Amino acid sequence: MKLLLLSLALVYGIQTHHTCSEEQQPDLTGTWYTVSLASNDTAKIEEGGPLRIFVHKLILENGNLRAIFFKRENGKCTQFSVSANPVEEDGQMKVEYSGSNDVYLQSFKEDEYAIFMLYNHNNNKVTLWGELFGRTPNLSEDIKKKFEETCIKLGLKREHILDVSETDQCQELEQ
Ligand SMILES: *[C@@H]1O[C@H](CO)[C@@H](O)[C@H](O)[C@H]1NC(C)=O
Numbered sequence: 001m002k003l004l005l006l007s008l009a010l011v012y013g014i015q016t017h018h019t020c021s022e023e024q025q026p027d028l029t030g031t032w033y034t035v036s037l038a039s040n041d042t043a044k045i046e047e048g049g050p051l052r053i054f055v056h057k058l059i060l061e062n063g064n065l066r067a068i069f070f071k072r073e074n075g076k077c078t079q080f081s082v083s084a085n086p087v088e089e090d091g092q093m094k095v096e097y098s099g100s101n102d103v104y105l106q107s108f109k110e111d112e113y114a115i116f117m118l119y120n121h122n123n124n125k126v127t128l129w130g131e132l133f134g135r136t137p138n139l140s141e142d143i144k145k146k147f148e149e150t151c152i153k154l155g156l157k158r159e160h161i162l163d164v165s166e167t168d169q170c171q172e173l174e175q
């Protein structure tokens, strides 16, 4: 009996521990909004630009991150999705979109915001760009400032950053 209790306690203990550590895993999945975009080729994030894309959801699929985005093309909203390769040792993910992108998650708070910086390779041209995602369509000035600082640290300028929190992000496609 004592042994049974002990083993139950062990199993219970291990399970509790397991649940705990699982809860501490960063969780990027779920609904997001694009709050700001940045690029050292600003035409790409302006109206009609290929990198002007609005996140809708992040999903974990077989351990890989998949993202559903909206974008407006010739005035029409469309939905598309991209998948990231497994995360490499230095934290880099690769995503095929408008060429190929090296993606780095710079910082995040799972219930609030996520900052990604990306190197887009297209026709031998490299474009540095960044995305600020929010769990809500708008974020505090503090987090927007944090995004600006991250962009500047990586070589972008203040005038490369666009606040898109107030723009139409094809919400009509949301479900
Ligand atoms: C943007 O940044 C990348 C990476 O630093 C650089 O290779 C590229 O030349 C820059 N593009 C422009 C238009 O400045």
Ligand SMILES: *[C@@H]1O[C@H](CO)[C@@H](O)[C@H](O)[C@H]1NC(C)=O
Residues within 6 Å of the ligand: 138, 139, 140, 141, 165, 166
């Ligand atoms: C978004 O945040 C900014 C600054 O905090 C504020 O000026 C603006 O009114 C907010 N917009 C919305 C839609 O909440």
